[in-house]
Amino acid sequence: MTPPRQTARGARGSFVQERPLRYPDASSRGVMTRRGWWLIVLNFLIPGSAQVLAGNRRLGRFGLGATLAMWVVAIAAGLLALLWPTALVTIALGTWIPDWLAWFRWLPLTIVQVALVGYVALWVVLTVDTLRLVRLVKTGTFARFGIALVSALLLVGSGAGAAYAANVAGTTRDTLGAIFGESGPSVPPSDGYYNILLLGADSGEGRDSMRFDSISVVSINAETGATTITGIPRDMPNFPFSAGPMQDKYPNGHEGHADASCGWGSGINQLRTEVEVCQDGTLLYPDAEANGSEPGVEATKDAAEGILGIEIPYYVFIDMHGFASLIDALGGVEITVAERLPKGGGPSYSGQPADEWAIGWIEAGTQHMDGDTAQWYARSRYTTDDFDRMERQRILQQAMLAQFTPQTVLTRFQEIATAGTDIVETDLPQSLVPFLAELALKAKEQPVQTIELTPEGGVDEYEPDFAAIQELVRTKLHPPTPTSTPEG
Helix, strand or coil: CCCHHHHHHHHHHHHHHHCCCCCCCCCCHHHHHHHHHHHHHHHHHCCCHHHHHHCCHHHHHHHHHHHHHHHHHHHHHHHHHHHCHHHHHHHHHCCCCCHHHHHHCCHHHHHHHHHHHHHHHHHHHHHHHHHHHHCHHHCCHHHHHHHHHHHHHHHHHHHHHHHHHHHHHHHHHHHHHHHCECCCCCCCCECCEEEEEEEEECCCCCHHHCCCCEEEEEEEECCCCCEEEEECCCCCCCCCCCCCHHHHHCCCCCCCECCHHHCCECCHHHHHHHHHHCCCHHHHCCCCHHHCCCHHHHHHHHHHHHHHCCCCCEEEEEEHHHHHHHHHHCCCEEEEECCCEEECCCCCCCCCCHHHHCCEEECCEEEEECHHHHHHHHHCCCCCCHHHHHHHHHHHHHHHHHHCCHHHHHHCHHHHHHHHHHHEEECCEHHHHHHHHHHHHHHCCCCCEEEECCHHHCCCCCCCCHHHHHHHHHHHHCCCCCCCCCCC
């Protein structure tokens, strides 16, 4: 009969041979070193596996379960992003939640953020526990420092990635919640297009006298994402309105005011001042604020509809006062400057040479502009005319769209989100965001078309033929289909 002590030793030796990770030969530094490297690699590749194989199995199973759940969610999100991006955005933004539960629409992103933060915390616990299981004092002299250092670096790298993802989820929730209304009318595309009024102005001091310096309409094809930007001259006079309170007031076209406090002349950029300062805009557009807009913007929408002959249900306003920060957040834009342009507020008297008042110059040629330079590029007008300025604004818009690449957004997400929240206002409803996001991905693959209502485009700014303008827009948005002629 074998003595009991020998049986116990024999059994332990068998365990050491068959399960070296859980029952290592602690007397061998070589074995303990190899085991240590295996454990930290397993902890990095499959968090929780080190505990299942060599430590607390309950903790290990919990870690493996959390890891498996994160993998499933990540793979599902990746597949949706590739195959059905609209569904991914819809789920993430909670736009499938009914209006009467609108408060819960940001719950999915909040759950993702909390889950990622919790997973980072779990990973820290698992890493610390793995180092305990390694028993560094039993490993080789140099290995103990190497194992500890590599383990820390792997934890920092992987934890930073998960923490960044959690931050993106939280920032996305906060940014979209601040920019887009929780509810509002979601209008179907008109004649196959989503038309959005794009307004730019410098709020600065004295917002009550603010006029829109840049007025454009972005038309997005609801099927292909093809984008067309139509620029409207800010001084265009006597324009018609679409059906509504302003058409009732001006049935024969906008007449304007001689009183400077209500806007000079009859240009379209005077409407905000007229409606919100010199009239009671809330009586003209009583539902504007409830729908995330304002009376001056609604009047400008009606004017743009009357000029172009298309339905424009939404607007996006960009505050030029903070516009430079968005350009900087994108890492700047690359633009080819056609002619030398001055920076500065303009001459102090008629005929003053630009060299005397300019605070700097934008030289001709291709250059990478920071926010301040790009802002002056879009504003400069004293050595050129308004039509040149309109063209430069459209060039800048296209350059910014080109810069909104997935790589730029991911690497500069926090800066872009902060800048966007500070300068963008819109009445686009949250429910439309997923669909517009999908169209934006399609639009990236196509060149942006432009329509300029200028003399070069065949339009007299001061005596415009609005019927011809509307025909021009229709032809551009709905080009005639080539028809084959029978031979013979």
